[in-house]
Amino acid sequence: MINGILFYTFATVLVFAALGVISSRNPVHSVLFLVLSFTQSSALWLLLGAEFLAIVLVLVYVGAVMVLFLFVVMMLDVNAEQMREGFTRYLPLGLAVAFVLVVEIGYVIGFKIPGSPFSSVPEGYPADYSNIKELGAVLYTEHVYAFELAAVILLVAIVAAITLTMRKRPGLKKQKISEQVSVRREDRVRLVKVEPFKE
Amino acid sequence: MTDLTIFMLQTWGALPEVLRFIVVTTLKIFGIILPLIIVVAYYTYAERKVIAFMHARMGPNRVGPMGILQPIADTLKMLLKEVIVPANANRFLFVLAPVISLIPALAAWAVIPLNETFVLADINAGLLYVLALTSMGVYGVILGGWASNSKYAFLGAMRSASQMIAYEIAMGFALVGVLMAGGSLNLGEIIRAQEGTVLSWFWLPLFPLFLVYLISGFAETNRSPFDVAEGESEIVAGFHVEYSGIAFGIFFVAEYANMVLIAALTVILFFGGWLSPLQGIPGLKDSILAQPSFGWLASKMLFFMFCFLWSRATFPRYRYDQVMRLGWKVFIPITIAWIGVEAVMSYMDIGPWA
Known part of the structure; x- marks a missing residue:
């Protein structure tokens, strides 16, 4: 019963937060609603017993990605009215896509096709079951090539992003921090012994 | 055992298990947080004292003996001040x-x-x-x-x-x-x-x-x-x-x-x-x-x-x-x-x- 109450609480907040993302006027509020919906969905994952995924969702999305998002949105002067202009024009298309998505999800879960993994409720694991260990074991044995491939693709993306933004401007004055850090007292201060003045 | 303790134990036993769990966990949380808050309050006092001694100063020494009540005075002051938005x-x-x-x-x-x-x-x-x-x-x-x-x-x-x-x-x-x-x-x-x-x-x-x-x-x-x-x-x-x-x-x-x-x-x-x-x-x-x-x-x-x-x-x-x-x-x-x-x-x- 407790699980049910928790699930519906988190799910309701999640749905409202997701609506808030697309309906709020202030882009910063939208980002914050997105953060809220991430934390709620991580709570749902915790209820399912997937503690690794839940915590990583918070760690990666809430703790890192959304902070950068917030950063950018706060710095940019986003004009919400301008972005809202096409709302009515794109509404039918958006609704159609949403409808297809809902039907698909309903088809998989609601109609309970015999033989599909959703046709019955999967059995829960005991409390001492560590899904971190299981995930690690699968990720680094069976799927190790796909995993490495994903890592390489991400690395290429990072390199590409850095090369795109790197510009060399001539005549730029830069600080050479390694020189500044390695400076000694002798380079900067000279102690002089001054003879006292006497009449 | 007096009647009162028996009565209280029985009432406790009659509560649903979920409720008992919630009560015990809440008490544990307070058992961690309250000492933590006190530690934090006296950490601010320790900071002022330690840095003062490192600077060869006295640090807070007016409120209570050796200024030991300083964090409480600070908290009260901040609670009474207006929060200006x-x-x-x-x-x-x-x-x-x-x-x-x-x-x-x-x-x-x-x-x-x-x-x-x-x-x-x-x-x-x-x-x-x-x-x-x-x-x-x-x-x-x-x-x-x-x-x-x-x-x-x-x-x-x-x-x-x-x-x-x-x-x-x-x-x-x-x-x-x-x-x-x-x-x-x-x-x-x-x-x-x-x-x-x-x-x-x-x-x-x-x-x-x-x-x-x-x-x-x-x-x-x-x-x-x-x-x-x-x-x-x-x-x-x-x-x-x-x-x-x-x-x-x-x-x-x-x-x-x-x-x-x-x-x-x-x-x-x-x-x-x-x-x-x-x-x-x-x-x-x-x-x-x-x-x-x-x-x-x-x-x-x-x-x-x-x-x-x-x-x-x-x-x-x-x-x-x-x-x-x-x-x-x-x-x-x-x-x-x-x-x-x-x-x-x-x-x-x-x-x-x-």
Whole structure:
């Protein structure tokens, strides 16, 4: 019963937060609603017993990605009215896509096709079951090539992003921090012994 | 037994199990949080006293004997002062921001093992949980800076956010080294993996990671010498310049609670948590000094909490670009290199984690 109450609480907040993302006027509020919906969905994952995924969702999305998002949105002067202009024009298309998505999800879960993994409720694991260990074991044995491939693709993306933004401007004055850090007292201060003045 | 106790026990037994669980857990939470708040209050007093002695001053000495009631007087003062919300501020977020910065600092204590048996939530992924929660603390700072609608506050928030992101990565990598050595993400298991003498605690085999973790901890809590987010001489007081009264007080409590948390984590991950430093000495084998206890955890924590104050009185503030350079170009390569060394060593079955 407790699980049910928790699930519906988190799910309701999640749905409202997701609506808030697309309906709020202030882009910063939208980002914050997105953060809220991430934390709620991580709570749902915790209820399912997937503690690794839940915590990583918070760690990666809430703790890192959304902070950068917030950063950018706060710095940019986003004009919400301008972005809202096409709302009515794109509404039918958006609704159609949403409808297809809902039907698909309903088809998989609601109609309970015999033989599909959703046709019955999967059995829960005991409390001492560590899904971190299981995930690690699968990720680094069976799927190790796909995993490495994903890592390489991400690395290429990072390199590409850095090369795109790197510009060399001539005549730029830069600080050479390694020189500044390695400076000694002798380079900067000279102690002089001054003879006292006497009449 | 009197009738009253029997009656109370019966009532307790008649409650549904869920309700009993909730009541017991809530009491445990208060049992952790209330002492923590008192520690935080007296940490501020200790800071003023310690720094005063380092400056050859007296420090607070008016309220109560030796100024011992100073934190209570400060709290009362802040509670009674008006919380001024700037006219153009975003009211809701302005009030929410201090709370958001305080909650992760307190919630992370759920997985901290206080002695061999007592931990509020003994979860598998304790280390990840701590990492996830400490990474959420940055929201309080960013929102506080943004919602104030002030240039200084915003600059402070931006500085603090980029600094926290940079040092979080170094911290996370340092933790990877710890969990490789400990073989678990559970904080209790990590402490048990360090059993033995002082030399088998992880500070020695993971010395570079320990240094990186401690220094990143200073940066993560925006403490001196990395307190560029506050930078009184440049941006007044950074993200909390517009806050007054208890709203400012909560930011203050959050900062100190985070410091206590980092001290606790350093002790647990690198200094054997509740293990006794006298454990391996043959003559003391059965004495109480060699037993693991909360006292050892607390005394080690006190040392690292002192280090926070010590560094504030010792080092001048870093320049902002140097803070960034240290985080990205020095700490992250060091941690990655040491993780590589550790991986090779554990693959070849040499070293303490074989």
